[in-house]
Amino acid sequence: MNILELMENISAPSPVKVIVLAIDGLGGLPDPDTGKTELESARTPNMDRLAFEGSCGLMDPIRPGITPGSLPGHLAIFGFDPLNYTIGRGAMEAIGTNFDLQAEDIVARGNFATINKENIILDRRAGRITTEIAMGLCQLLDGMEIEGVKLIVRPVNDYRFIVVFRGEGLASGVSDSDPQQNGLAPRKIMPLNVPAEKTAKIANKFIAKARIVLNKHHPANMILLRGFSKRPQFPSMTEIYKIKIAAISTFPMYRGLASLVGIEILDTGPSLEDEFVTLEKYYPDYNFVFLHIKQVDTAGEDGDFGRKTKLIEEVDQLLGKVIKLNPGVIVVTSDHSTPATMALHSWHPVPVIIRSKLSRADKLNKFSESTCLRGGLGKFPAIYLMPLIMAHAQKLGKFGA
């Protein structure tokens, strides 16, 4: 029995409310000058109070040493082991833009590319054209219909786009046209099984038409497609956990992923404060809310230690609103570390607090990577966060007699 099956067996409704504050990229590494991480450098009285009253620990997002992309990181927090619940490359990009992928759609990841007259790829990324240019090119390609199949083309960023095949009799089992290196010709897309024959044929026709349309748009005079896939069919968290669950996020990828696992997405404004106002507004209607904060991760990826620290302080102030709502369970954590000193996502474990009247209080005097190491939750894989939250919210029955 896997952990999701177990959850489905033993979860049961309870009136206890839960708010999870997921601060993207929260974990960090010390500033060489001060020896303190971003979180250790920030003044965070609200988080410190929760760390004192709650149980703390450190989570490995995927496995020790594995740096998560944004999708697997959040998937783990939602309780889905990212090594078992995989998402095709095309579907990943579609979710990343929060495109409303239908169950029968086939989606591929596309690159604008440069080819020469001999059909040899000179640059798989078309000189890294800007998103603005790519948006215009996508409009040229969007809306074709080939043998009754509609083709939807949407920009992602820079030279990247997605193409969605919508119609009857399609299947995802086709090869890539992208040979993944320069100096080769684009490959003909081949069906990998009989049901995928129509998809391969239409994809090849689409590429031929695109080549004509793009002929005068050097360096973006060709497209390369890969990762043909469908919307993954993941179990719904609403059904597994029997909770009315919502998420607040400004990040399209997060919104796409959350809806994929059966979480309702609430409308919110672009600022930090907007998200907390949204939380206050919808709090009465749900018994489980994820509040996702993207800005801290962005500052980390920009390598801006000071801005990341300051943003953590702003989030801490807004956390006061969550404490005032007084839900039965408050969780503060993250999907992965983004040390400003690395300006990248990293594998370092992330700190977590679970504060409820059923937590064994750790009485830590500060919320940080180093203090959480001494917390009662110990170090654990992120897929156990949901079982732990559900337990503290008294939403789980006993396993076995």
Added chain:
Amino acid sequence: MNILELMENISAPSPVKVIVLAIDGLGGLPDPDTGKTELESARTPNMDRLAFEGSCGLMDPIRPGITPGSLPGHLAIFGFDPLNYTIGRGAMEAIGTNFDLQAEDIVARGNFATINKENIILDRRAGRITTEIAMGLCQLLDGMEIEGVKLIVRPVNDYRFIVVFRGEGLASGVSDSDPQQNGLAPRKIMPLNVPAEKTAKIANKFIAKARIVLNKHHPANMILLRGFSKRPQFPSMTEIYKIKIAAISTFPMYRGLASLVGIEILDTGPSLEDEFVTLEKYYPDYNFVFLHIKQVDTAGEDGDFGRKTKLIEEVDQLLGKVIKLNPGVIVVTSDHSTPATMALHSWHPVPVIIRSKLSRADKLNKFSESTCLRGGLGKFPAIYLMPLIMAHAQKLGKFGA
């Protein structure tokens, strides 16, 4: 390779003796007035001495956040992952009463229930009749023979009983008659595959006969059956670990489970002291003994913080006898937490000590949930307790050349 296969490969006899004191429901939560758990409140000089001399840690019985029933909790301590070694509902109840289930028996869990003239279930629990009344009704139903199959009916507690089908050509793959809610008719039992056809037929005949027998015994005028299953075929610990292993327990469920995994059950009296006297008596004959204490869990489930604390102190005094026997390895631990403040089993991790001349001494000055968090064993899944004990008893060879 799973951990049991690994154990079977590398375990080898050694003269080192092991005593494991399994204090059911030992882990707790703080009393809101004192901020101390039951274990922290108890005076436990013997446990404290072992915690000073041994290695300590905290165990997750099943997975983080999962509250174990008594069966899975002990199964994990015996080294069997309860998510992989599952037990059918009928078999679980039979083990719970320590019924001597044979390998070919089929057993179902039964409820006495109330139906009206239209065959609609008014109460799935027959007004929660007492065990005494149920015992009399079980006698009325016990001992029938249908098509050469003998039916054995035994009370469990309150309105619960088991029915054992003993004979040729039986199989467990049949549906339940219990629809699991009031207001519906009992379901006809259906075979889920060809080998189970005879079982379904006999079960339906038995229910029809039981209905006639119970006709005048309102509110218990019907039976509902579910969870048809066989005695699980678990590997024997004697064979896996190559040890002569015994258990002492007053709790029928524990005795049933221990014999299921190849542990010999020693006769003992009902008191705490009786169990330790039994240990002293049989100690020379075995090289591995589990001593199981039920009373601490019962006090926790009763929500009696003071009694639980006092019982821990009594166990600590009797632990002096174990220390005097001076086995090579002494282990003190538990199958799960039962905080008196919750009056329920809980998911909170449980403290553990392993004291042997090969333990890295943690020099903790008290045995408790919070001190064990700083112990050298760290936080680990309970299925690794047996490997750790076997290692400290020098009963495990090296893995790999």
